[in-house]
Amino acid sequence: xxxxxxxxxxxxxxxxxxxxxxxxxxxxxxxxxxxxxxxxxxxxxxxxxxxxxxxxxxxxxxxxxxxxxxxxxxxxxxxxxxxxxxxxxxxxxxxxxxxxxxxxxxxxxxxxxxxxxxxxxxxxxxxxxxxxxxxxxxxxxxxxxxxxxxxxxxxxxxxxxxxxxxxxxxxxxxxxxxxxxxxxxxxxxxxxxxxxxx
Numbered sequence: 001x002x003x004x005x006x007x008x009x010x011x012x013x014x015x016x017x018x019x020x021x022x023x024x025x026x027x028x029x030x031x032x033x034x035x036x037x038x039x040x041x042x043x044x045x046x047x048x049x050x051x052x053x054x055x056x057x058x059x060x061x062x063x064x065x066x067x068x069x070x071x072x073x074x075x076x077x078x079x080x081x082x083x084x085x086x087x088x089x090x091x092x093x094x095x096x097x098x099x100x101x102x103x104x105x106x107x108x109x110x111x112x113x114x115x116x117x118x119x120x121x122x123x124x125x126x127x128x129x130x131x132x133x134x135x136x137x138x139x140x141x142x143x144x145x146x147x148x149x150x151x152x153x154x155x156x157x158x159x160x161x162x163x164x165x166x167x168x169x170x171x172x173x174x175x176x177x178x179x180x181x182x183x184x185x186x187x188x189x190x191x192x193x194x195x196x197x198x
Contacts, residue, residue, distance in 0.1 A: 059120065088188040
């Protein structure tokens with residue numbers, strides 16, 4: 001069982017994840033973090049040596065939301081073509097994620113940290129790499145099992161998939177309308193059925 005200190009640290013990370021995701025690293029002050037967590041500055045520094053250290057932990061928690069949502073889907077769905085569709089559908093849950101509001105943490109962090117924070121930028125890049133690697137792995141395993149057409153280029157498909165879903169999520173957040181992600185999911189489904197499924 002986690003200690004009281006571990007529970008407090010976990011609570012800080014969870015609460016900070018939402019505010020960093022909504023406001024960004026630069027837009028989040030220590031006062032914002034204190035208000036969100038209910039702790040004084042000393043209480044925060046008790047658990048994290050700096051605001052950046054907390055931001056990195058909060059980012060990893062937020063990034064892990066997609067993996068945690070994918071896991072049960074991938075247990076339920078085995079066929080590679082169906083897994084690609086299931087992966088796309090996970091993005092719809094990110095529009096109004098109550099636990100980490102603000103959309104996709106990987107995209108948000110990539111945009112904000114592009115010029116100003118090389119450590120966060122590297123983490124965002126690793127997150128985007130993870131998304132594309134997951135799509136490539138699904139396709140490559142699907143080709144090996146005869147579920148995906150052998151001529152499919154997994155690198156190409158992964159780039160298009162991630163760009164499409166991330167862009168659609170941004171549009172749905174911007175216009176407060178899930179239709180953009182829903183259209184992207186429909187496009188993924190059509191692409192899978194017409195060009196990928198063996």
